[in-house]
Amino acid sequence: MGAALSTEAVREKANQNEMAWFVARTRYFRQEIRLRDELSRRGVDVFVPTVSARKSRGSGSFERVLAPNLVFVRATKADACMLVTHYSLPLRFVPDCATRRMMVVPDKQMDDFRRVFDLSIGEGGLVDQPLELGEKVRVTKGTLKGVEGYVEELLGRTYVVVSLIGCLWARARVPRAWLERI
Secondary structure, X not given: OOOOOOHHHHHHHHHOOOOEEEEEEEOOOOOHHHHHHHHHHOOOEEEOOEEEEEOOOOOOEEEEEOOOOEEEEXXXXXXXXXXXXXXXXXXXXXXXXXXXXXXXXXXXXXXXXXHHOOOOOXXXXXXXXXXXXXXXXXXXXXXXXXXXXXEEEEOOEEEEEEEEOOOXXXXXXXXXXXXXXX
C-alpha cells in the first residue's frame, strides 16, 4: 500500500514540469557570456543582461555584463537541475529566502525586465496627466508598450524603472506622454 502524497508534494511534482525563469549565479567570475552561449547551444532559453561597449584601445566592441555573475534560465525545474548535475555547468541556483526553493521570476516581470534593455524609442507627445516620481506606471506606446514599472526623473529626462527580484533594476528613457498611472 503506497503512502498518499501531501498537497505540497503534489504541487511540487506538478511544478517540476512547468516552464519558469530561474535565477542562477555563476561559480566563476566573468563566465556569464560563456555560459549564455553554452546554454543557447543546448537549446535552453537564457538571458544575461548585457550592453555593447567599445574597446578603449583599437577598434571593435564587446559585450559588457550589467548584472555580474547572474544568469536567468527558462526551463522546467527538473531540466534546470539537470544542467548542474548531469552537464556539470558552473551554476548555482539562487534560493528564495521565504520558501528556500529555487527562486522563480514570473514571466511578465521577466519580459518587462528584458524589454527595458531595448532603449530605442521614438518621440513623445503631449503629457495629459501629471505623474509623481516613484509612481507605478505602464508604458502605452513604442517598443516598451505594456511594460510596468515606476517613473523616475534624472537630469530632466523621464525613465521607467523595472525591478527584478527586489535587488536588480533596469531603466529606459521613455517620453512622459507614453506613461499612464496604474
